[in-house]
Amino acid sequence: MDIERLDIPDLLLLRPRRFADDRGFFVETWRRDRLQAVGVGDFVQDNMSFSNEPGTLRGLHYQRTPHAQAKLVCVLTGSILDVAVDVRRGSPTYWRHVKVELSAQDGAQLFVPVGFLHGFITREPDTRVAYKVSDYYAADCDAAVRWDDPDLGIDWGVARDRAILSPKDAGAPAFADFDTPFVYGPGAAA
Numbered sequence: 001m002d003i004e005r006l007d008i009p010d011l012l013l014l015r016p017r018r019f020a021d022d023r024g025f026f027v028e029t030w031r032r033d034r035l036q037a038v039g040v041g042d043f044v045q046d047n048m049s050f051s052n053e054p055g056t057l058r059g060l061h062y063q064r065t066p067h068a069q070a071k072l073v074c075v076l077t078g079s080i081l082d083v084a085v086d087v088r089r090g091s092p093t094y095w096r097h098v099k100v101e102l103s104a105q106d107g108a109q110l111f112v113p114v115g116f117l118h119g120f121i122t123r124e125p126d127t128r129v130a131y132k133v134s135d136y137y138a139a140d141c142d143a144a145v146r147w148d149d150p151d152l153g154i155d156w157g158v159a160r161d162r163a164i165l166s167p168k169d170a171g172a173p174a175f176a177d178f179d180t181p182f183v184y185g186p187g188a189a190a
Contacts, residue, residue: 059119078127079103
């Protein structure tokens with residue numbers, strides 16, 4: 001597995017090796033010993049989303065402590081533009097975001113640690129996204145920040161009136177109203 005640190009070094013782009021033949025391919029998508037060696041911890045829950053239409057936007061989501069979540073994201077069918085925003089108070093990359101194209105064809109995965117807002121927009125019809133999370137879903141800790149907030153300046157590649165949103169995402173609060181529960185540095189929640 002090739003592992004690349006992105007512009008925000010705590011974000012990792014993982015490229016599992018594919019072993020292909022005339023039948024298709026085999027890939028090892030998760031291996032605890034290798035990933036723990038680069039700071040990717042254990043996961044307790046697997047999630048999957050399916051989006052019918054291109055332009056379906058899910059995000060920017062996070063889960064507050066004590067149930068904050070790291071995520072390992074991959075695309076099973078279709079493709080997405082995946083976005084992570086550093087919201088760890090005191091981080092040298094606070095407010096910055098990284099965008100990564102993920103597709104079933106490419107097979108790359110994005111590791112998003114605790115302390116980041118996360119979201120994606122689908123690029124193709126019938127897109128399935130799978131992601132492992134480091135803590136269980138907790139409705140009382142689930143939250144979002146507005147996907148198109150001008151303070152964040154994320155170019156999603158879609159006009160505001162063309163994005164397909166859930167009511168939760170359409171009504172998410174502005175970044176200026178977001179009081180981050182995350183802190184950067186040693187001893188911070190992982």
